Amino acid sequence: MSRAFNRKKDKSWMHTPEALAKHFIAYNAKFLGNTEVEQPKGTEVVRDAVRKLKFQRHIKKSEGQKIPKVELQISIYGVKILEPKTKEVQHNCQLHRISFCADDKTDKRIFTFICKDSESNKHLCYVFDSEKCAEEITLTIGQAFDLAYKKFLESGGKDVETRKQIGSLQKRIQELETENSELKKQLQSLENQLLTNQVPPGGGNSKVPTDIFDMVPFSPLAPLLPLPPSDASPPPPPTRPADIRKDLFGSEPFDPFTCGAADFPPDIQSRLDEMQRQRWRGSKWD
Numbered sequence: 545m546s547r548a549f550n551r552k553k554d555k556s557w558m559h560t561p562e563a564l565a566k567h568f569i570a571y572n573a574k575f576l577g578n579t580e581v582e583q584p585k586g587t588e589v590v591r592d593a594v595r596k597l598k599f600q601r602h603i604k605k606s607e608g609q610k611i612p613k614v615e616l617q618i619s620i621y622g623v624k625i626l627e628p629k630t631k632e633v634q635h636n637c638q639l640h641r642i643s644f645c646a647d648d649k650t651d652k653r654i655f656t657f658i659c660k661d662s663e664s665n666k667h668l669c670y671v672f673d674s675e676k677c678a679e680e681i682t683l684t685i686g687q688a689f690d691l692a693y694k695k696f697l698e699s700g701g702k703d704v705e706t707r708k709q710i711g712s713l714q715k716r717i718q719e720l721e722t723e724n725s726e727l728k729k730q731l732q733s734l735e736n737q738l739l740t741n742q743v744p745p746g747g748g749n750s751k752v753p754t755d756i757f758d759m760v761p762f763s764p765l766a767p768l769l770p771l772p773p774s775d776a777s778p779p780p781p782p783t784r785p786a787d788i789r790k791d792l793f794g795s796e797p798f799d800p801f802t803c804g805a806a807d808f809p810p811d812i813q814s815r816l817d818e819m820q821r822q823r824w825r826g827s828k829w830d
C-alpha cells in the first residue's frame with residue numbers, strides 16, 4: 545500500500561466538482577468484505593486487513609463461492625455499496641467517517657478504505673477488487689473528500705453538523721418504524737385472542753337462554769314458525785272432517801247465505817210464500 549488519503553500534486557482530479565456535489569460517480573468492483581482494524585489509518589493496518597480478507601476469499605473460492613460484485617456510488621456525501629441488479633444499499637459509508645483510503649501498488653486491482661461504523665463505533669476496513677479502476681476509484685474518493693472539505697470550510701462547519709443531525713433523525717425514524725411494527729403485531733395478537741375467547745366452546749352449539757318458565761324468550765326478529773324452503777310449494781289448506789258438517793241432531797247446520805228456495809220441502813215452501821203475501825197485503829192496506 546503506497547497512497548494514503550491525500551491529494552497528489554502530480555495528479556489532477558478526474559471529474560468535475562458538479563458531478564460529485566450534485567450527483568455521484570459509479571464504479572463496478574468485486575467486494576472482498578470488511579474486517580475490524582485497531583487503527584483508523586496506516587499502511588500496515590490496511591495491508592494486514594487485505595491479507596486477512598484475501599485468505600478468507602481463497603477458502604470460500606475453494607468451496608465454490610464466488611466473490612460478489614457490487615456497485616460503488618461516490619459523492620461528497622460518502623461511498624454507497626449497492627447490489628448491482630436490485631440497487632439495494634448494502635453499506636452506506638459517510639464521507640466524514642472515512643479516515644484512510646489507498647490502493648495497492650503490488651496488486652493494482654486492490655483498493656481499500658477505512659470507515660468508522662456509525663453503530664458500533666469500530667473502525668472497519670473495506671477491501672475491493674477492480675481489475676482496471678482501482679487507482680481511479682481511489683482518486684475519485686480523494687476528490688470527493690477534497691470537495692467536501694472545501695464545502696465544510698465555506699459553511700463554517702454547519703453542513704457537517706446538519707448531516708449528522710439528519711443521520712441521527714433517520715436512525716431514530718428507523719427505530720420508531722421497527723417499534724411500530726412490533727406494536728402492530730402485538731395488537732393483532734390481542735385481537736385474535738379476544739375473538740377466540742368470544743366464540744363459545746363446541747362450535748357455537750350453546751344452550752339458548754330461557755326465562756323463569758323455561759320458555760325461550762320471544763324475539764321480534766325471529767319468526768314464530770319455521771318458514772318453508774323458498775323452492776317448496778305452499779301447503780294445501782286444511783280440510784274439515786266429514787262429520788263436522790252436521791249439527792248435534794244429525795242435520796246440516798242452517799246457512800242463510802247458501803240456502804235457496806229449493807233447499808226446503810214443498811209444503812214448507814208454500815206456507816212461507818203464503819205468509820209473505822199476507823204480510824205484504826197487510827202492510828199495503830194499513
